[in-house]
Amino acid sequence: MQYRQARYDEPLLSEISSGNDYHHVESGAAIPESLRRKSLDIPSVAEYDVVRHYTRLSQMNYAVDIGMYPLGSCTMKLNPKFADRISSMPEFSTVHPLAPEESVQGNLRVMYELQEFLKKISDMDAVSLQPLAGAHGEYTGILIARKYHEVHGELERRREVIIPDSAHGTNPASAAMAGFDVVEIPSSPDGMVDMGALRAALSDRTALFMITNPNTLGIFEDRILEIADLVHSAGALLYYDGANFNAILGKTSPGLMGFDIVHFNLHKTFATPHGGGGPGSGPVGVRGELRDYLPVPVVEYDGKAYHLNYDLRHTIGAVSSYYGSFLMHLRAWAYILYHGGNGLTRNxxxxxxxxxxxxxxxxxxxxxxxxxxxxxxxxxxxxxxxxxxxxxxxxxxxxxxxxxxxxxxxxxxxxxxxxxxxxxxxxxxxxxxxxxxxxxxxxxxxxxxxxxxxxxxxxxxxxxxxxxxxxx
Ligand SMILES: Cc1ncc(COP(=O)(O)O)c(C=O)c1O
Missing domain, CATH: 3.90.1150.10 (Aspartate Aminotransferase, domain 1)
Structure with a gap:
């Protein structure tokens, strides 16, 4: 298609009906007189003033590079500097997301291997790297559960997500955003799931039970296998909030504990920066038949080359543009390789x-x-x-x-x-x-x-x- 350059007095993009070819705004298009500024109010400042201003500002702040930052539930560990160096390499940071598959085999390999590492760490059967934060991973995981119940003809009945009262606020928020009713259950006097309350809350209306283990009190739910049995016998799925993965790496896994869906907060556990709900990454892992429901694309390897697969039978579709935060995947991949299994367990x-x-x-x-x-x-x-x-x-x-x-x-x-x-x-x-x-x-x-x-x-x-x- 020939792109014609648009002029400033032509309709806004949003007002143009589809089929028109207004795609570019002419860079030299005249700005109407009424919108032009007569002068720019830019301060004239010496370099030493600018440098000192910003350096002073940076000193007013606190950072993991300055000292201990023990925000519970946030896992503010010091991210190693090699991860910054690797993710700044132009070979990675300047690649265009629409570059042909055969020209980005190295990047696809990083993503594929990260999927494999996360599968092994969590004992899940498949992983998607698409979600962009922990809460986004939760939302994605809940959409997967929703579609699963829909495909099995149970969505109309299964409208409830059960969540303990110690849960992170994003859990009920994600469940509500995905259209479910949230059922909160109290903790027992020992700070764990109250089994009586869970039994009473579970029914054929339950779609999902969401929990993190160890929970937000730092306590390991040692009745987790019994919980998994109860939830599955009610026909519901079990969701693992992986924000607390740093407590279990190499010791146990959501798969061993009987979970069906898990999200990882790469920015808590695997060396990617944390802040403001991002710039993070919240991959989702699933078990068994749920692999067909993952967001697309997932990266696959046929023994010779890496490919992006957009064709999963029950996929919930894409949850972010392109492939998620590739540079975050890169950092996490490098961190996992650097430490190895034993190193992660020691951490x-x-x-x-x-x-x-x-x-x-x-x-x-x-x-x-x-x-x-x-x-x-x-x-x-x-x-x-x-x-x-x-x-x-x-x-x-x-x-x-x-x-x-x-x-x-x-x-x-x-x-x-x-x-x-x-x-x-x-x-x-x-x-x-x-x-x-x-x-x-x-x-x-x-x-x-x-x-x-x-x-x-x-x-x-x-x-x-x-x-x-x-x-x-
Ligand atoms: C237990 C728990 N779940 C979920 C989240 C949400 O993660 P994110 O901040 O990446 O959205 C957090 C964040 O601190 C958390 O501590």
Whole structure:
């Protein structure tokens, strides 16, 4: 087709009926007088002012490159620098997504091998790399369950997704977005799934039970096989929120635990950056016949070459443009190869050891609800100190470290949820414990005025959330 260049006074693209060939805006098209600026209000600043301004701004921030960042549930480990280097290589970063298959065999191989690694790690039968974040992976997994029930003629009846009250907020949100009714069940006094409540909630209306293991309290659900049996006997599917994979790598897997669908948060477990719901990657793995429902394309290998397969029998379609976040796949692939199976297992062991060490040091002053032995994260309550979790967090900030997640999960009063990960030294763990123990002894009124040493003092958090000012 010959593309004719559009002029500024022609209709907007959205107003053009299909069949027209308005595809490009002429670069030199005259801008009408009324829309032209008379002058540009650009400040004239010396290089030294610009450099110092941005350097100062960068110093006002806190980052994993500065120190420990133990936000529970977020797995803020230090991502190795080789992953940055590899994903910046122009050989990878400048490839066009529509390049012919035969010219990008290396990239397809990376994606194929990552699919295979994730299959092995999770004991699932097939993996799609398409979703772009953990929550997006959840949504994709739930759409798969939905289509599965539809194909089996049960969707009209199976309208419910059961989720424990300790779950991450994205779980019920994803289920609701996929059109299901959310049924919340309480946790038992030991911080695990209340089996009685689960039995009572399961019925022929259940489409899915969603759970993460270890759960958000850092506790391993040791009745998981019994849970899987109960869910499957009700004709429902079992969904694994893989956000907490860092706690189980090489030790067990969702497949061994009886799960049918799983998402991975590559940006938590496998060296890709974390932030703002992305730029992440949330691949989905499935078992058995569910492989036909995955989003397309999936990468396949016929023994000679790698191909993109768009033709899966019951596919839910594409959930992102092209193939997902390729550069994130690359980072995760490199991270897995770098550590190898034994290395990944050692990371998990170290993450769990670090958590339990910290929990032990804090246990004199802070209340540790539920079972004492944790996996990758521990939730402590500051109510035993007579101080609020928020004030303890500000004290930690004032002492140059990042506070834990606070007030989540909701089932723990004055919760501080700490996930040190494997990428901290014992010296840093000790420093962190010392600061938290000091905070528990600090004058409660003084704590309320903190932080005093940070670039920004205490802000009105409720107002900031309700009336965000997103522009200068
Ligand atoms: C347990 C759990 N599930 C799901 C998510 C959602 O992941 P994402 O932030 O990639 O959307 C998170 C994120 O922190 C999480 O901790």
């Amino acid at each position: 998990t062991e170290r993450a769990v050891l670090n958590t339990n060490y910290l929990a032990k040091r804090l246990s004199g002053a802070y209340r540790i609800p539920y079972k004492p032995l944790k996996k990758h994260e521990v939730v402590v309550s500051s109510d035993s100190t007579g101080r609020r979790a928020q004030d303890i967090a500000k004290y930690i900030l004032d002492n140059g470290m990042h506070p834990p997640t606070v007030y989540f999960p909701l089932i723990v009063h004055e919760a501080l949820m700490i996930e040190p990960t494997e990428t901290v030294s014992k010296a840093d763990l000790d420093r962190y414990a010392d600061i938290m123990l000091e905070a528990a002894r600090e004058d409660p009124e003084g704590l309320k005025r903190m932080p005093l040493n940070t670039a920004v003092g205490r802000i009105d958090e409720v107002r900031a959330a309700r009336e965000p000012k997103l522009r200068w």
